[in-house]
Amino acid sequence: MEICHRPIAAIILIFTLFANIILPSEARGQGLGNDLHVGFYSKTCPQVEDIVSDVVKRFQAQDPKLPPALLRLFFHDCFVKGCDASILLDATPSGQPVEKLSEANGKTLRGLEVIDEIKAELEKSCPRTVSCADIIAYAAREAVALAGLPRHDVPAGRRDSTTSRATDADVSLPTPTMPLQQIIGIFNQRNFSLEDIVVMSGAHSIGESQCNQVNRRIYTFAPNVPRDPALDPAYADELAQKCPAQVPPDQELNFKVNLDPVTPEVLDNQYYLNLQQKKGLFRSDQALATDPGTQEIVNQMAASNEAWTKRFIKNMIKMGRSQVLTRDEGEIRLNCREFNKEPDRIDNA
Ligand code: HEM
Missing domain, CATH: 1.10.520.10 (Peroxidase; domain 1)
Structure with a gap:
């Protein structure tokens, strides 16, 4: 019996070695993030x-x-x-x-x-x-x-x-004036689906933007069309009260507006309800509610905060696995603003 088991044990051993050593090292740098795990510092830095x-x-x-x-x-x-x-x-x-x-x-x-x-x-x-x-x-x-x-x-x-x-x-990095298809391309390259894009954009339910990013939509949208017709008129008025047509140079950071005019400090699905009411701050946000590929997903997210929350957290974890360096790749910086200065550093940045 023992003799019979030996080849099996050997096969298992070889398989384990292959899975643990060869596969992960091949996967390195390919952005799979499979080497990450919860509790990574439980022994080395539990606090x-x-x-x-x-x-x-x-x-x-x-x-x-x-x-x-x-x-x-x-x-x-x-x-x-x-x-x-x-x-x-x-x-x-x-x-x-x-x-x-x-x-x-x-x-x-x-x-x-x-x-x-x-x-x-x-x-x-x-x-x-x-x-x-x-x-x-x-x-x-x-x-x-x-x-x-x-x-x-x-x-x-x-x-x-x-x-x-x-x-x-x-x-x-996407910009608010990019056509939606270009933004989709950026996300697709990183393995994010249309649903993921809509879900992650819900991050714009908190935070602010400089007026400079939106002023064109309020004042100089197109020849003879000062305001973007995709903007709710009352919302556009509200924005115009906060954003002067000419932001003085070097004052950009003093003129900001909330990304979500309703619950600006709470991460929730209000963002999607805003889009349904033409209250998306950026054209890139608003486009999600009108593009045939994303409109239905916006409606689904608007209908359930719970469904959005689940998907958003899943996407935070997925985003955190993007093209990570692990094991012996890269380094542990001593100061986050500087790469480590070691005499043998080889760096081709
Ligand atoms: C889909 C394409 C996206 C575009 C075009 C975009 C663009 C922008 C722009 C222009 C701002 C304002 C920056 C400023 O003036 O201070 C902003 C703010 C913000 N973005 Fe995005 N973003 C996108 C997706 C995302 C995603 C996926 C996340 C996170 C998962 C995110 C999180 C945020 C947050 C939280 C703020 C507020 C920052 C603050 O208050 O300091 N954005 N975004």
Whole structure:
């Protein structure tokens, strides 16, 4: 009997080795995110999630508008070459402009000092252990929970990149004036379906935008058509009261409007109800309610906050798996704004 079992045991052993060693290493860098798991730091830094939560809550007490900033930071990190904290780097050896300086990020990124504080505290408690990419993911989860959604588990184990290029952000991040088909293309390239796009856009149920992003819709839409006909007229009036036709240069950050005029601080399906009433702030939002491919999904999300919540959280986890670096790829940055300066660093950013 024993003899009979040996080949079977050998086959099982070979299969296990193949599955555990060969397959994951082949999968690396392909953005599958299969190496991430919940409780990744349970032995090496068990207090990590509490520290992130405490710091985010402390900062939010001073700035109630923090949650949308952290949620957007996560999205903008993950959509540009994956969730690798490349968005946090101030410089790379090549001297090329970094993602932070791109058009879509530029002056509008917020919450960076919160990530710095979390990292500083973690370096005291568990030195050289927690990646900046995981900190962004944990902080985004706290943001979503503070904005009213159930607090979900976050798979972790991401590592940090040593590269960051503004040009990558320019081609990877959607803008409000892009045709919907182009936005769909950006999401499809990252394996997000039409439903995922509609569901994730529900993030625009919290936060603000600079008036500059919407002024064309209110004042100079087309020759002889000052206002975008896709905007509800009363809503357009409301926006015009907050946004002057000419925002003084260098005053952009002083003129902002809520993305959701009804419940601006709560993550909920109000966004979809707004779209049904032509109260989507961006053309790219409003297009979801009229495009034949997405209209029905908007209606479904408008009909059930519960259905949207479930799908939104699922998509947060999916987004967090985008093109991640794991195991021996990348590094654990000591300071989230700088790649580690080691004598043997090889970096071709
Ligand atoms: C579908 C295409 C999208 C476009 C065109 C877009 C564009 C924008 C723009 C222009 C702003 C305003 C920035 C500013 O002026 O400060 C903004 C804000 C925001 N976006 Fe998006 N976005 C998109 C999708 C997403 C997704 C998928 C998420 C997250 C899952 C997200 C989360 C946010 C949040 C939370 C804010 C508010 C930020 C704040 O208050 O600081 N967006 N978005």
